[in-house]
Amino acid sequence: METFQNKVVWITGASSGIGECFAKALTAKGAKLILSSRRREELERVKKGLNATDSDVFILPLDLLDTSKVDELTKQVIDKFGRIDVLINNGGVSQRSLVKDTPVSIDRSIMEVNYFGTIALTKSVLPYMIQQQSGQIIVISSIVGKFGFYLRSAYSASKHALMGFFDSLRMEVYKDNIKILIVCPGKIRTNISMNAVTSDGSKHSKMDESTVKGLSPEACVEQILNGVKNNKEEIFVGGKEIFALLIKRFFPRLFSKMIRKQKAE
Numbered sequence: 486m487e488t489f490q491n492k493v494v495w496i497t498g499a500s501s502g503i504g505e506c507f508a509k510a511l512t513a514k515g516a517k518l519i520l521s522s523r524r525r526e527e528l529e530r531v532k533k534g535l536n537a538t539d540s541d542v543f544i545l546p547l548d549l550l551d552t553s554k555v556d557e558l559t560k561q562v563i564d565k566f567g568r569i570d571v572l573i574n575n576g577g578v579s580q581r582s583l584v585k586d587t588p589v590s591i592d593r594s595i596m597e598v599n600y601f602g603t604i605a606l607t608k609s610v611l612p613y614m615i616q617q618q619s620g621q622i623i624v625i626s627s628i629v630g631k632f633g634f635y636l637r638s639a640y641s642a643s644k645h646a647l648m649g650f651f652d653s654l655r656m657e658v659y660k661d662n663i664k665i666l667i668v669c670p671g672k673i674r675t676n677i678s679m680n681a682v683t684s685d686g687s688k689h690s691k692m693d694e695s696t697v698k699g700l701s702p703e704a705c706v707e708q709i710l711n712g713v714k715n716n717k718e719e720i721f722v723g724g725k726e727i728f729a730l731l732i733k734r735f736f737p738r739l740f741s742k743m744i745r746k747q748k749a750e
């Protein structure tokens with residue numbers, strides 16, 4: 486994609502962290518935005534902080550747990566802007582609980598939000614992109630979409646599932662000029678660990694040490710937008726932790742030893 490000027494961009498998880506930074510960066514590039522997440526008041530706060538005209542930012546609350554509403558929400562976007570150029574599947578929830586302590590109901594809820602919610606929204610937007618014969622979908626997976634980690638079994642599984650789904654979709658819609666960029670962030674300095682789900686469904690409410698030291702969400706978004714500009718299919722964003730992906734690929738036994746020694750937080 487050459488430019489975001491006047492492009493209609495739908496961002497999920499726009500109320501904080503990486504999604505909020507997307508909203509700021511894309512406003513500066515002249516895009517028209519749809520901001521979605523559960524908390525309307527936080528979306529209003531993000532909108533107020535943008536240097537954009539009122540009519541160019543549409544607040545559309547969305548709970549990725551409830552896929553029954555996605556077609557109606559997509560119709561509202563089409564009624565307002567007439568098209569959807571870019572879908573940023575960013576909304577999601579992390580996990581901090583051991584497999585042995587986690588009931589399947591929690592595994593399912595993480596999968597519902599991160600995987601089924603995301604693919605339901607994508608399927609609802611897809612017919613419009615196919616009709617337009619153009620579109621860009623950005624999917625925020627994770628480095629744990631490539632390998633497992635302590636306390637994140639369902640989260641890691643949900644991100645692995647996204648990789649398989651969107652790699653397949655990319656092949657199917659190549660002929661329709663729809664591009665798919667999968668992003669695997671490492672540690673990004675957001676509230677992700679605060680909002681992570683524990684074994685009883687409550688929030689973890691702790692900032693991980695490694696998250697505090699992570700890459701800024703602004704730098705993360707800048708790298709993702711460069712990935713779009715350079716027509717990438719998959720990118721890794723973060724600090725030295727992203728080298729783990731190379732070590733796993735070329736030295737899998739060494740990787741296993743190294744990753745076991747990491748702090749389980």
Ligand SMILES: NC(=O)c1ccc[n+]([C@@H]2O[C@H](COP(=O)([O-])OP(=O)(O)OC[C@H]3O[C@@H](n4cnc5c(N)ncnc54)[C@H](OP(=O)(O)O)[C@@H]3O)[C@@H](O)[C@H]2O)c1
Nearest residue numbers: 498500501502503522523524548549576577627673675677
């Ligand atoms: N930060 C990292 O280190 C890191 C690393 C790898 C991948 N990621 C991924 O990056 C994405 C953004 O996370 P972040 O780091 O910016 O964390 P964050 O600050 O916790 O943001 C998560 C966003 O997702 C939204 N969300 C959560 N549950 C939702 C639901 N049921 N329905 C709709 N929206 C929901 C939240 O908004 P509401 O609460 O208003 O719904 C919020 O806007 C996530 O997919 C995450 O897995 C982050």
